[in-house]
Amino acid sequence: MNVVILAAGMGKRMQSALPKVLHPLAGKSLLGHVVDTARTLSPTRLCIIYGHGGDAVPAAFAATDIVFAKQEPQLGTGHAVMQALPFLDDDTPTLVLYGDVPLTTSASLKKLLACAAPGSLAILTVDMPDPTGYGRMVREDGKIVRIAEQKDATEAERALTEINTGILIAPTPHLKRWLASLSNNNAQGEYYLTDIVACAVADGVPVHSAQPGAIWETLGVNSKVQLAELERIFQRNLANQLLEQGVTLADPARLDVRGTLVCGRDVTIDVGCIFEGDVVLADNVSVGAHCVIRQARIGNGAQIKPFCHIDDAVVGAAAVIGPYARLRPGTTLGEGAHVGNFVEIKNSQIGNGSKANHLAYIGDATIGARVNIGAGTITCNYDGVNKSRTIIEDDAFIGSDTQLVAPVRVGAGATLGAGTTLTKDAPAGKLTLSRSKQVTLDGWQRPTKLQK
Template sequence: MNIVILAAGMGKRMRSDVPKVLHKIAGKSLVNHVLDTARGLSPASLVVIYGHGGQQVPTALAADDVSFAKQEPQLGTGHAVQQALPFVNDALPTLILAGDVPLTKLSSLQSLVTAAGNDKLGILTVDLSDPTGYGRIVRVDGKISEIVEHKDATPAQHAINEVNTGIMIMPTTKLKQWLSTLSNNNAQGEYYLTDVIAKAVADGVELVSAQPDAEWETLGVNSKTQLAQLERLYQQNQAAVLLENGVTLLDPARIDIRGTLVCGRDVTIDVGCIFEGHVTIGDGVHIGAYSIIKDATIANNASIKPYCHIDESSVGAAAQIGPYARLRPGAELANDVHIGNFVEVKKSQIGAFSKANHLAYIGDATIGERVNVGAGTITCNYDGVNKFRTVIEDDAFIGSDSQLIAPVTVGKGATLGAGTTLSKDAPAGQLTVSRAKQVSVPGWQRPVKKK
């Protein structure tokens, strides 16, 4: 089929310079949600209609499988679809989606496509308890005869609860004929796509409908309030899936998934956690409160304590991270590694059973197994221009408040005394100390506060 996504509106109620369809739910723009669902139907052509915001929409959505058609000025939905006609295949039906309706499920669209086939006009409809503002589905003897916009509806039509979602599919050759004869003689002075319904009836084209599993699939966004409401709906749905798959959420209302989260068995996630990109969590993992994890892998039985930030990193089995730890891109932690409070690791590999439990910075380093990194230790990896690596071999002990000036190597089983500034390699199995001789000054008096 052809798929046309309407994304030209300004969204005045959003009160933003950003086009409405580029506002985000779960870290992804509204129209990208629609695009990703549309791709699930394997369309022959995929066309996005843009207008307000200039090139912002094409720039944000640029992809090999997407064509763009500009609607300027914006003269209604019928006029918008007309702009897509040069990009569609006449021999295939055309499915029309709204770029500000992000939560429609693929299964609902598949039901509509199946019902319409290649020669019927299919409409996705929904029954609303409060249909105010929506076009009403008018039926005669159970069959759809027309769609009447709210502003043009009679009092009797206002009482109809079945409404148009804006999602329709129809034969493209017929669509072109109907669009060419649209009128803007209505309250808005616009060319309504919904007017093709009456033309289809007049031409004897069969009208069919399908309904989604849930009302929220058809909800659109016109304001920041509605954007926030759909964000919560989306997250509630994500939480429900996790719960059904056996994940323990200490409060399902306080989790945000902005990407893909894959969990093993017996995973526990505390409140306020945010997952971005693609995150994989192994069996028996506990994620502490208010942690932010992005594009990371957490292996079996690891413990992520509260307030940790983990970004583009991997955490080995039975590792313990945090609280208040930060793993930056390129951190690779082996089994049973301990990274404690206020420790930052960047672009470094840390071997099994090694520990950095307090107040350390490990950057551009390769650390072996069973290494102890004392509190206050840093790898000085940057000379102001270039980055250099630090190597700490197995069983080394790094005393507190040491500075390792890269490039430098600490040999296997070596010990650095507390307060060491290491600028040359430390030999294996030896104690290395670099600090001035301790001196006591007799008669020295501590300063007193002046009155």
């Protein structure tokens, strides 16, 4: 089929320079949600109608399967679909979607497609307790005969509760003919796409309808208030899916997933956690409160304590992270590794059973197994121009307040004394330290403040 997505609106009520359809919901633009849903239907042509925001919308979707058509000026939904006509294949029907209606599911669209007999027009409708502002479905003898827009509807028509969602599928040759006959003689002075229903009835073309699984699938975004409402609907739906899969959520209302979260068995997630990008939590993982985890894989039985930030990293099985730890891109932790409070690790590999439990910075380092990193340790990886690597071999012990000036290597089983500044390789199995001689000065007096 052809799919046309209308995404040209200004969105004045958003109070933003960003085009409305590019505002994010769950870490993805509104339009991005609609495009992804459309792709599940395997369309042969996918056309986006853009307008306000200039080239920002096409620039956000550099995909070969999408064509763009600009609507300028914006003269209504019917006029918007007209801009797509040169790109449509007459041999397949055309489905019309909206770039600011992000939560419509592919299942509901498939129900619509199933009710659209060849040569007929099919519309997604919904019964809404308060239909104010929506076009009403006007039926005679149970059959749809037209759509009455709110501003043009009679009092009797405004009492109807079945509303038009705007989502429809039509035979493309009929659609082209109906669009050519539209008039803007209405309260808005616009060309309404909904007027094609009356055209279909006049031509004797059957008009069918289907309803979505839930009203929220058809809700659009016209303000930040509505955007926030849909965000919570999306997150609660996703939380319910996780709960059904057996994930323990301390509070389903305090979870944000802005990407894809895959969980194994017996996973526990505390309140206020944010997951971005593609995140995998293996079996028996526990995530403490207020963690931010992005583009990461967490191994079986790992414990992520509260207030940790994990970004593009891999955490091994049975590892213990935090609280207040930060794993930056390129970090890989082995099985049973410990990273404690106020430890930052960047572009480093930490071996099985190694520990950095307190107040350390480890950057551009390769650390073997069973290594102990003392409090206050720093790998000095940057000289202002170049970054160099630190290598610490298995079973080494790094004393507290040590600076390792890269490039440098610590041999297997070596010990660095506390307070060492290491500028040369430390041999395996030996104690290396650099420390000024301790001196005590007899007769020294602490200075005191002068009295004014």
